[in-house]
Amino acid sequence: MKRTLVKDALASEAPVESLTVAGWVRTRRDSKAFSFLEVNDGSCLASVQVIADAGIPGYEDIARMSTGASVMVEGRLVESPGKQKWEIQATKLTLLGIAPETYPLQKKGHSPEFLRSIAHLRPRTNLYGAIFRTRSRMAAAVHRFFLDRDFVWVHTPIITASDCEGAGEMFHVTTLDPMADNKSYDRDFFGKPANLTVSGQLEGETFACALGNIYTFGPTFRAENSNTSRHAAEFWMIEPEMAFCDLEGDMETAEAFIRHLVQTMLDDKSGDFDFFCKFVDKDLRERLQAVADTPFVRCSYTEAIEIMQKSGQKFDYPPYWGMDMQSEHERFLTEKHFKGPVIVYNYPKEIKPFYMRLNEDGKTVTAMDVLVPGIGEIIGGSQREERLDVLEGNIARLGMDTANYYWYNDLRRYGTVPHAGFGLGFERLIMFVTGVQNIRDVLPYPRTPRNCEF
Numbered sequence: 001m002k003r004t005l006v007k008d009a010l011a012s013e014a015p016v017e018s019l020t021v022a023g024w025v026r027t028r029r030d031s032k033a034f035s036f037l038e039v040n041d042g043s044c045l046a047s048v049q050v051i052a053d054a055g056i057p058g059y060e061d062i063a064r065m066s067t068g069a070s071v072m073v074e075g076r077l078v079e080s081p082g083k084q085k086w087e088i089q090a091t092k093l094t095l096l097g098i099a100p101e102t103y104p105l106q107k108k109g110h111s112p113e114f115l116r117s118i119a120h121l122r123p124r125t126n127l128y129g130a131i132f133r134t135r136s137r138m139a140a141a142v143h144r145f146f147l148d149r150d151f152v153w154v155h156t157p158i159i160t161a162s163d164c165e166g167a168g169e170m171f172h173v174t175t176l177d178p179m180a181d182n183k184s185y186d187r188d189f190f191g192k193p194a195n196l197t198v199s200g201q202l203e204g205e206t207f208a209c210a211l212g213n214i215y216t217f218g219p220t221f222r223a224e225n226s227n228t229s230r231h232a233a234e235f236w237m238i239e240p241e242m243a244f245c246d247l248e249g250d251m252e253t254a255e256a257f258i259r260h261l262v263q264t265m266l267d268d269k270s271g272d273f274d275f276f277c278k279f280v281d282k283d284l285r286e287r288l289q290a291v292a293d294t295p296f297v298r299c300s301y302t303e304a305i306e307i308m309q310k311s312g313q314k315f316d317y318p319p320y321w322g323m324d325m326q327s328e329h330e331r332f333l334t335e336k337h338f339k340g341p342v343i344v345y346n347y348p349k350e351i352k353p354f355y356m357r358l359n360e361d362g363k364t365v366t367a368m369d370v371l372v373p374g375i376g377e378i379i380g381g382s383q384r385e386e387r388l389d390v391l392e393g394n395i396a397r398l399g400m401d402t403a404n405y406y407w408y409n410d411l412r413r414y415g416t417v418p419h420a421g422f423g424l425g426f427e428r429l430i431m432f433v434t435g436v437q438n439i440r441d442v443l444p445y446p447r448t449p450r451n452c453e454f
């Protein structure tokens, strides 16, 4: 069977004498002599209208071609007298699979909560189809950005023995029975503690210090017990790492990267972006256009704290120098004060991980976070500490196990270079470019505390 995608059929320049489409019935209306079917195959938002005259082969099954049933339609692509340009005049129908009344997507307008409970069927709805097609296109845009700039994609391990962020929020990987006594790592699969990676950065750095510019793009795991609309236990992260690069170069790349991704979305002609602008977030186009057009504001952490202290704004956590910024602070800065993307840099060393480069002041490190309206932190990054003695001092100060990081320190021992990088949370990006408010709706199967269904 040679199948034409609905997307291609609807974009046709001329009538087509014979074609076959296959998909799922969205709706059906019957009259005496014929039936209308709306068939969606997931290749685009739109469904194709099919007119099936009573009596064509397969029409005897028409009553069972209900919402959710799968069908194959052979026919002619003809100009439609209705509001759409093309429709299919069927010459033959084949019922592939029925969908009885228990099919949960009979009606439109289900809540996101209900649709999460049927995550295996929700890609068949307009919204989730558009989200997951967008996710795929954005992933391609990520690769395009870096490959066009001669970055090498490195596949860092998913199982590691290091904790990059030092937050201890790790999922342990073990083959030992958690219910059994006498547990010892000696009997465990790796003979030592292992966990799912919280970041590919440390391994990424070793490749940057050999290949120059690299990036990673893969799943990341954090056992953060925060049930927010912006945190997932399993999410995807893109982590570029650049040798011979300082904080300034890091911020420039981060800004160019976000701009490229936003422009990709603005250029979308598939109908998905229009759908988000119309049905998900009426301000989306304007917000993204502003991001594409205006340079990102740069603001040091110290300035940011002063701005908030002088703002008169009431915060649940009143700002003071040395605090870790909460979502309310990030959102205030990007949404209320600067009204656009802002890069906050030079954070107090106490609230940042061991690998960030210490500034001359001895108090701050070359960290940077990119904050965007509607999301808050979308990127976190830094210039890395390339001085062996300072790095070893950090590892000791934080009580980390030096033996685990000998290989990381070797980069400083042998031919050390200034280098920098950052991490973009892929789901936060998808939320940003679609206007979707909850991270659970941009992951195919979201994993969050007490939720590992499917």
Ligand code: 4AD
Residues within 6 Å of the ligand: 164, 165, 198, 199, 200, 201, 222, 224, 230, 231, 232, 233, 235, 237, 239, 240, 377, 378, 379, 380, 381, 382, 421, 422, 423, 424, 425, 426, 427, 428
């Ligand atoms: O700021 P983070 O923790 O930085 C790192 O992991 C560094 N190793 C990156 C680097 O310099 N190579 O995380 C980076 C980004 C955040 O800005 C956020 O967008 C996303 O990852 N992120 C999450 N997204 C969803 N769920 C979570 N639990 C997330 N934690 C971080």
Ligand code: MG
Residues within 6 Å of the ligand: 369, 377, 379, 380
């Ligand atoms: Mg961060």
